[in-house]
Amino acid sequence: MKNLLFTFLLSGWMLANVTHSNAALVTGGIQYDPEKMAISIDLNHPEWDQFNRLEIDFNNDHTWAQIIDGSERVFRDGQQVRRFEFGIYRNLNFPDGRTVRYFGWSHNPLFENEPRLSWLAFVDKLYYGEVSPDKLQCYTDEWTPLTGAMSVYCQRVDETGNSIPVLPDDLDQTFVRLSETEWISLSALQVQNTPPLLAEMTVSPSSINRRSKGKTILVKIDLPANQAHELSNVDINVAVNPANDSGDVPIEVHLKPLKWCGKIYGSSEGRDHVIFKISRSELVNLPAGDASLTLTGELEGGERVRAEGQITLQ
Numbered sequence: 001m002k003n004l005l006f007t008f009l010l011s012g013w014m015l016a017n018v019t020h021s022n023a024a025l026v027t028g029g030i031q032y033d034p035e036k037m038a039i040s041i042d043l044n045h046p047e048w049d050q051f052n053r054l055e056i057d058f059n060n061d062h063t064w065a066q067i068i069d070g071s072e073r074v075f076r077d078g079q080q081v082r083r084f085e086f087g088i089y090r091n092l093n094f095p096d097g098r099t100v101r102y103f104g105w106s107h108n109p110l111f112e113n114e115p116r117l118s119w120l121a122f123v124d125k126l127y128y129g130e131v132s133p134d135k136l137q138c139y140t141d142e143w144t145p146l147t148g149a150m151s152v153y154c155q156r157v158d159e160t161g162n163s164i165p166v167l168p169d170d171l172d173q174t175f176v177r178l179s180e181t182e183w184i185s186l187s188a189l190q191v192q193n194t195p196p197l198l199a200e201m202t203v204s205p206s207s208i209n210r211r212s213k214g215k216t217i218l219v220k221i222d223l224p225a226n227q228a229h230e231l232s233n234v235d236i237n238v239a240v241n242p243a244n245d246s247g248d249v250p251i252e253v254h255l256k257p258l259k260w261c262g263k264i265y266g267s268s269e270g271r272d273h274v275i276f277k278i279s280r281s282e283l284v285n286l287p288a289g290d291a292s293l294t295l296t297g298e299l300e301g302g303e304r305v306r307a308e309g310q311i312t313l314q
Helices: 002-010 168-173 186-193
Strands: 030-033 038-042 053-057 064-076 079-093 099-105 119-125 131-140 149-157 175-178 197-204 216-224 231-242 251-255 271-279 289-299 304-313
Touching: 030 186, 064 131, 064 149, 079 119, 079 131, 099 119, 168 186, 175 186, 197 289, 216 289, 216 304, 231 271, 231 304
Parallel strands: 197 304
Antiparallel strands: 030 038, 038 149, 053 064, 053 175, 064 079, 079 099, 119 131, 131 149, 197 216, 216 271, 231 251, 231 289, 289 304
């Protein structure tokens, strides 16, 4: 397959520059490792079965980039296994939107059935000899597929062959993507992979008569003090287990706050809070029972928030 790809490239075959939307799971297994000052990539992550390829752009120009390709399966020791190749590529863009992509590979692959120690892959040029401005180095200090330890660490290399640490200040300009999904910065990826801030939710009233004529329900979200000034992208999921629960899957609805402004207010109790209303009309057609409310949202800077509450539908 790689030889066939090289043949296409040598003959001037044009690769379509197609970008799919970024799915919620495309960034799993990729994170910044501050101890090793490198990009950590878990090649045992289940997303490899869908996307097969990771691209790393250390300077956000999307012209030169590093690539880890796990798309090929080969027979090795009597079984079919995935082979991971490590390389670089260069995109040449044309005015009509076509792109030619040229590759260079380290020729030091990893296999998902073969343990390795002190492994390192280095590549600094394309197959026809052009030197890359960003040379790639990937290494691992434990590759034992039987135990699931299949992480590698990637960095750039300078002109003297020394690795260049990935620093926290580099995360805004270092981008990654799987296959042809959208590029995402490591700084945004860190936020995405960070567990959400857990907030407290109070619902009033806590018990709702579905036949009453009330129009709204008051929701209060309590946050640690001085977190931010605004909460945005709020979504509320309401899941009801019917009172005559027979083992059925809970019934769910999704709500948005009414007249949302998102402003966070301070209090004398050392807690900040957001108060808003949701419509009762969205709940009256749900069955009677105990309902769980789950709120998700984002603070300024992208930090995620999650809060959970309870309400009884009569």
